[in-house]
Amino acid sequence: MHHDPSRNVLFIAKEPEFIARSLELKPQEVLQRIESAKHKLLEARKKRKTPFVDKTLYTNWNGMWIQGYLLASRFLKEPALRDFALRTLDRFIENGFEPGAGMVRSLPDDPSKQEGLLEDQVEMLAASVEAFEATADKKYLDFSEKLAGVLLKRFWAEDGGFFDIAEPKEEGHLRFRRRGIQDSPTGSGNATAAASLLKLHHLTGRPEYLERVETLLRFFHEEAKRLSYDAAGYVNVLDFYLKGATRVVVAGRKGDPLFQRLHEAALLSFRPYLVILPLSDELRGRFSDPSVERLDRERESRGRALALVCKGRICGKPRENPDEFAREILENA
Numbered sequence: 001m002h003h004d005p006s007r008n009v010l011f012i013a014k015e016p017e018f019i020a021r022s023l024e025l026k027p028q029e030v031l032q033r034i035e036s037a038k039h040k041l042l043e044a045r046k047k048r049k050t051p052f053v054d055k056t057l058y059t060n061w062n063g064m065w066i067q068g069y070l071l072a073s074r075f076l077k078e079p080a081l082r083d084f085a086l087r088t089l090d091r092f093i094e095n096g097f098e099p100g101a102g103m104v105r106s107l108p109d110d111p112s113k114q115e116g117l118l119e120d121q122v123e124m125l126a127a128s129v130e131a132f133e134a135t136a137d138k139k140y141l142d143f144s145e146k147l148a149g150v151l152l153k154r155f156w157a158e159d160g161g162f163f164d165i166a167e168p169k170e171e172g173h174l175r176f177r178r179r180g181i182q183d184s185p186t187g188s189g190n191a192t193a194a195a196s197l198l199k200l201h202h203l204t205g206r207p208e209y210l211e212r213v214e215t216l217l218r219f220f221h222e223e224a225k226r227l228s229y230d231a232a233g234y235v236n237v238l239d240f241y242l243k244g245a246t247r248v249v250v251a252g253r254k255g256d257p258l259f260q261r262l263h264e265a266a267l268l269s270f271r272p273y274l275v276i277l278p279l280s281d282e283l284r285g286r287f288s289d290p291s292v293e294r295l296d297r298e299r300e301s302r303g304r305a306l307a308l309v310c311k312g313r314i315c316g317k318p319r320e321n322p323d324e325f326a327r328e329i330l331e332n333a
Contacts, residue, residue: 010041016030016031016034056106056107056108057092057106057107058105058106058120059092059096059103059104059105059106059107059116059120059123059124060117060119060120060123060124061123062088062092062123062124063092063120063122063123063124063125063126063127064123064127064186065085065088066085066088066089066124066127066130066131067123067126067127067130069081069082069084069085069088070082070085070127070130070131070134071130073085073134074134074267074268075268075270082134082135085127085131086131086135089124089127089128089131089140091107092107092124093128093143095107096113096116096124097143097147098113100150101115101150101154101166102115102116102120102121102147102150102151102154102166103116103120103121103124103147104116104120105117105120115165115166117164117165117189118155118162118163118164118165118189118190118193119164119186119189119192121147121150121151121155121189121193122151122162122189122192122193122196123192124147125144125147125148125151125192125193125196126192126195126196128140128143128144128147129141129144129196129199129200129203132144132203132278133267133275133276133277133278134267135278136250136254136263136278136280138280138282138283141203141204141283144196144200145200145204148196148197148200148209151193152208152212154166154167156212157179157219159215159219160215160216160218160219160220161179161181161190161215161216161219161220162179162189162190162193162216163177163178163179164177164178164179164180164189165177179219181220181223181224181227181231181233181234182227182230182231183230183231183232183233184230187232187233188231188233188234190216190220190234191231191233191234191236191237192233193216194213194216194217194234194237195233195236195237195240197209197210197212197213198210198213198237198240198241198245199245199275201213202245202247202275202277203275203277204286204287205287205288205289213237213241214241217234217237217238217241220234224238239272239273240272240273243273244273244311244312245273245274245275245311246271246273246274246275246309246310246311246329246332247274247275247276247277247309247310247311248266248269248274248275248276248277248307248308248309248310248325248329249277249279249291249292249295249307249308249310250262250263250266250276250277250278250279250305250306250307251279251292251295251296251299251305251306251307251308252279252280252281252299252304252305252306253280253281253305254278254280254281254282256304256305258304258305258320259280259305261322262305262306262307262319262320262322262325263276263278264322265307265322265323265325265326265329266278266307266325266326266329268326269326269329269330271329271330271332274329277292279292279295279296284296291308291310291315295308295318298318299318302320304320305320306318306319306320307319307320307325309325309328309329309332311332316328316332
């Protein structure tokens with residue numbers, strides 16, 4: 001224990017084989033004694049009062065877990081991880097989103113809902129964008145834009161960046177709204193917001209998302225230089241902005257096996273700034289990007305799913321072979 005070196009939490013100091021040799025006992029006898037001791041300790045612990053366990057479902061932490069599970073499901077090819085992440089996201093969308101106000105702070109047992117902070121909005125926004133890329137489900141793109149709208153309306157500062165709370169409160173330190181770019185202990189809310197808005201710009205083509213990202217990057221530029229590696233999240237977004245996205249578009253019917261194989265090829269291709277637009281039939285006509293419209297017309301004329309890789313304004317040729325598609329993604333990093 002840090003405050004008293006003479007005390008410690010129980011730990012394994014020596015392996016059973018070592019103990020057996022030093023005490024001249026059989027290894028099996030040592031193992032039996034250890035198991036007996038563990039049983040006695042457990043029985044003694046059961047007599048003590050159980051420590052309090054906080055079972056609150058915090059929005060920001062769940063947003064981060066959803067992102068992690070979706071990423072793990074892609075590269076480990078574990079559908080169960082994706083399914084759990086999506087069930088969690090759906091629960092928060094249904095029970096934790098207040099129209100016009102954004103995400104609540106947590107999902108409590110009682111009906112009272114505490115207004116969410118910036119970190120709650122941005123982590124759930126990042127999770128929803130990731131869910132759309134992973135599933136091609138229009139509802140996650142719709143929700144992402146809805147939540148981004150709340151974020152820009154309620155948390156945005158006109159000269160750049162996002163405040164930590166939507167509106168000043170009368171209680172203590174909550175009377176003051178703050179803007180920061182420091183990562184502590186997780187990525188800063190402003191960096192996470194900028195990354196998601198930049199992705200949304202590349203997905204939807206909407207210029208207002210890019211404009212806000214540019215304003216945010218300029219506003220925090222000097223502070224990021226002062227913070228150095230404590231502003232790593234900001235630097236990552238700046239790198240994303242300067243290098244641009246590797247954007248891939250997969251057009252077709254969601255139930256089409258070829259569409260699914262092309263989509264999976266994109267999901268399994270790791271690039272730092274890869275943006276995946278799964279253009280299913282339910283999203284046709286939503287985007288005005290010339291490359292997307294061209295691919296959609298080509299897909300319709302050929303009568304089968306197609307995929308396209310773009311870097312900036314330069315796009316490759318439409319692909320229908322998943323292996324060739326995956327190779328082109330890796331070549332366009």
